[in-house]
Every structure is written in C-alpha cells, then in structure tokens.
Amino acid sequence: MTKLIRNLLAATTALTTLIGFAPAQAAPPGATKNIVLVHGAFVDGSGWKAIAEILRKRGYNVSIVQPPETSLEDDVAATNRVLDGLDGPAVLVGHSYGGVIITVAGNHPQVKNLVYVAALQPDAGESAGQLLGSKPAATNYIVPSKDGFLTIQREHFQDAFAADLPKAEADFIGASQVATSGKALSTPVTSPAWKVKPSFAIVATQDRAINPDLERSMYTRSHAVTTEIAASHAVYISQPAAVAKVIEQAAAAAVTH
Template sequence: MSTQNKPSIVFVHGLWADGSCFSKMIPTLQAEGHEVVSTQNSLDSLEGDVAAVRRALSRVSSPVILVGHSQGGTIITAAGTDDRVTGLVYIAALAPDESETAQSLQAQFPVTDVFAHIEIADGRVWLLPEGIGCFAGDLSEQEQKLVWATQGVPVADLFNQKVEGVAWKSKPSWYIVAKNDRTVNPELERFVAKRMGATTYEVDSSHVPMLSNPSLVIDVIRTAANSVQVSPTA
C-alpha cells in the first residue's frame, strides 16, 4: 500500500539559474510528505527542456504540481498538458499563449534592466557579473555571487522557440508576481496571471522570490497542493 497522500512537486528553473535555486523550499516540502524533484534543464532547446520535465514526471507519483520560475514558466506551459499534472505554479514567470513565443510575449512590454548586462558568446547568452543585481538584487552579496556562479546559460535563440501546448488553459494556476523584478517586467507578470485566471499573489521581491521570500512561495505551493485530492493506492 502506498503511503503517498500528497501531490508530488516538480520544480522547473529558467535562464541564469539551475535546479538549486529552489533549495530553500525543497527540504520543507519533503518534510511535509511531498515527493520533490527539481529538474536540471540544458537550456539547449525548449523541446529538450520540456522533454526533461516530462521525464521527471515519470520519477514521482501522480498527481503533480508543476512549479516554473521565469523561462521555466514557458516550459511548464507546454509540459503541463501531461495528464499527470493537476496544477501549475508560476513564479515571476513567462507563460506564452499558443500564438506567442517567450520573445514575442516579452516584446509587448518595456525591456527590463537585465538585458543591458548580458553577453552573447559561443552561441550562448551569459549574464555578466554586474547584471546579478537586476536578477537577484535583494539577496546578500554572497548569495548573489552563488546564483551567478551556478547560472544556467541558454542557447541564444531559446526565446524564439515554440513547443505546442498551453496547459494554463485547462489546468488551475497560481501566480507569484515579483513587484521589484528587473528581469521579467512585473506588468508582463500581471498580464499573464490575469489572462490565465490564476490565483495571484504579489510580493516585494526581485526576480527570485523563491530565494528572497521562500516562506511565501512555499505557502502558495501548499495552497496549490491542498487543492488536489490524493488517495493512497495499492
């Protein structure tokens, strides 16, 4: 008899981060009885990252709450159409519709500060050291340096790639708006949250509320998880 009586949580990171960006929340959620996986996405292609998330869904028990940060929101929007996913949590995230790419969605809003602090080299988009303040400016200097050192570096055309599937049209969604975000425009965040009909929260935070305000993000994930009924199976 399985004792799993809570939904699993699968975390999905975006650009200039890796799976460790959720490290302040994973132990608490595990202690509360959730299976948790944080994917490590190559950022080589959107299709490949969606496939990585779907592989992760196979490693945990259903149902799953899928949590995406930043470009991770684009990934969960596609991967979340999987039947094993019952809810979506977006953290300062992109959430393109079927006619949009991450790039065309962002082009509808003023460019944020971070894009003045990037360098394209070897076909990849690197966040320069002086740009970390636009990404994670409310963390300590030590934490900012750690985030920068572990950044996931995307292929240069990643924002222009598309994968079919818009999960927020059929799955319940929760959205955390980072009010002081200088990486994804907060007005974009409000727009996509409203469009998807998400239960929306706003927090005084940089682009990384899961690091600067982890207790709030955990509470939102708990709310999403509590909306799912899980019955132990033989």
C-alpha cells in the first residue's frame, strides 16, 4: 500500500509539472507579495493572463480587478473591493485608463507602490479625456453608442490597440470589447495617489492609442521610475515578461517605503 501511495504521488507530481501547475517558488524575501492588476478601457482582465502566470510562478499572490467601465466611481469601487480582501500590502498596477483608476484607488491604505503600464497618470483636476486630448494619439477610431458608451471600430482595432499581436488575437479582443462609459473618461481626479506613493511606469514606444510623448511627460512629472519597451498599447499582452519584470521591481521597492 505504501508503495502504491508513493507511485500515485510521483505520478501526480509529474502530471502537475507537465500541465503547468507546479508549486510556485517563494517570492523574493521581503518583497510585497500581493499584486493587483487593473485593466483599462475596451478590454477585460483576461489580457493579464500571461503576466499573472509569470508572477504566480514566482510566488506572488495575484488578483485581477474587473472594473465595469461604467464610471470612474464604479471602477474605483471595484478596485477597492479587491484591496479590502487582501491580507497585507499590495502593488497596484494599471494599464491605459486603468492608470486613472489606480491613481484614485491607490490612496487605499493597502497600496504601497503604483505601476503604470502605458497608462494615463492624471494630476488633480485632470480627466482621461483631457489628457488624451492634450497630445493626440496616432489613431482615433473610437465611436460612441446612442447611450454614451465608447468602443474602438473593430476593423481598426489592431492598428489602434494591438499592432504587435497576431491578427487573429487582435481581432478576437476587438470583437469582445467592453464598452466604456464616456462619463468614466471625463471625470476628473481629485487626490492623485502618486503624489504620496512611489510609482513605476512603462512607456510603450510604439503606442498608437496613447501618445508615447504623453506617457513620458506624465511619468516625468510624477518622478516615476520609467522603463521604455518597444511595443504597442497592448504591451502587457505582447511582452508579458518585460512588464512582469517592472512589476517585480515595484514589489521589491515597496518594502522600503
């Protein structure tokens, strides 16, 4: 019986390793272990899948927020709900409009550091729409619905959002867009968390949805530790290892603040 149990355990271990569910290694000693990922406009949390897998294998506890994109208030509430459920401090990560969300939700006491991934980083009194209008992007194929929700025209989605993804993948993301409320993009921020908490940032140098020069100017203003990656707006999908590396830098730095 003992031999049978040993054989079963060995087979289970081999199968677990084969299908990618091997036990994760421990996170680096002293690093903030909770990572919370917030997506931006037009997409959902599934785009974080590769980054979440990388971070979990390295011992981090990864949570993915699903903002409803109905208003900035609702999106911040969804993020705070996840932060409230954590057992300790966290690094809060936002992509695109998700940067506006984390700029507000980052005031949560659990948040230690912020990471902006090709993201908007508004100052007090600024909205997403105001920032986007200040330095126009290379493409603008956003169309409104009758009730004030926005999407990117599907035939232009790859060019505008995901030029470095395979066409089939970009087409699927474009077809499964989450319509984003115009209200969410027009609501100004009042108390930016980056003014009191350190931030890290990624400039996507081939971004056609947010002007890379706008990304640089926002991150310079906030004194963010900035990394440039040659990628489209979908950098978190096309280059997950490079983005995960920056998130881990933020997690390691968070313990010193």
